[in-house]
Amino acid sequence: MSELVAEQWPLILVALLIGIVIAFYLFRSTRRTHVTGAKTDVLDEGADKARRNAALIDSPPAAAKDADVPATASVAKPTGGDDLTRIKGVGPKLAATLGELGVTRFDQIAAWEDAEIERVDAQLGRFQGRIRRDDWVGQAALLAGGDVQAFQLKYGSTA
Template structure:
């Protein structure tokens, strides 16, 4: 028996692989046929909808109406009102003196959000650390697609660590800088 497997083992293995491949292909073909054959669509006759005819509009009078000359002409306002200019973005918190902090160190702040925060006047960790709930709501309303990030990413807590210079505490809670 052992000699049989030694002499014909490779052929038995090839035959077994061919049988497995055929079973796989044939079973897959039946499944594909069932998926591609959609049941015939049934056509339902919809009732016809009657459309009411719209009567033609009455013809306009040929002559324009006469204007009485007794009415005094209306003078335009001396200073026409200009469209109210949109208020520019006011910084929520005044920027403090000194060099701006690298806000990219905050987890959840990328380059786009960094630029947006600078436009809003936020440049220091101490500013973010001092935010109240009202300040967070005011900033959050101006963040557009980044709405909800200050609370979700815990910027105030992160900024407290970074403003105090507690890098070890920051890394213990939020991971490596």
């Protein structure tokens, strides 16, 4: 055995060095963060307490930050238009999108032809295909005509 080690020691040494290099790169690549600077923040532990408290007091409350984002559930119906959410398949978000496109009344949707359906459908994003699948034109025609009973028979009760 010692004769084998004596004859092959250069190969064993090369294999050992390759193993060390591979281990170094493996351990180095698993490091998750790399701190590059010593920049401090006012809110860091150990910062001047007066500056830290002033920063906490002066920052806006979390509720105020969230108040800037409009809620999708409270989308206001455009004035002078119909409640488009009565159409099956149209929720508040789709009604708002349709309002942005200038569609606010049932009679507008009822008058759509294929070209208009394609134009609006292309602007609905992830809701594409809903116009034909849910038969918005047929529903809107019944609702525009005020035929609620026929609407309920064909599509179910209105919301």
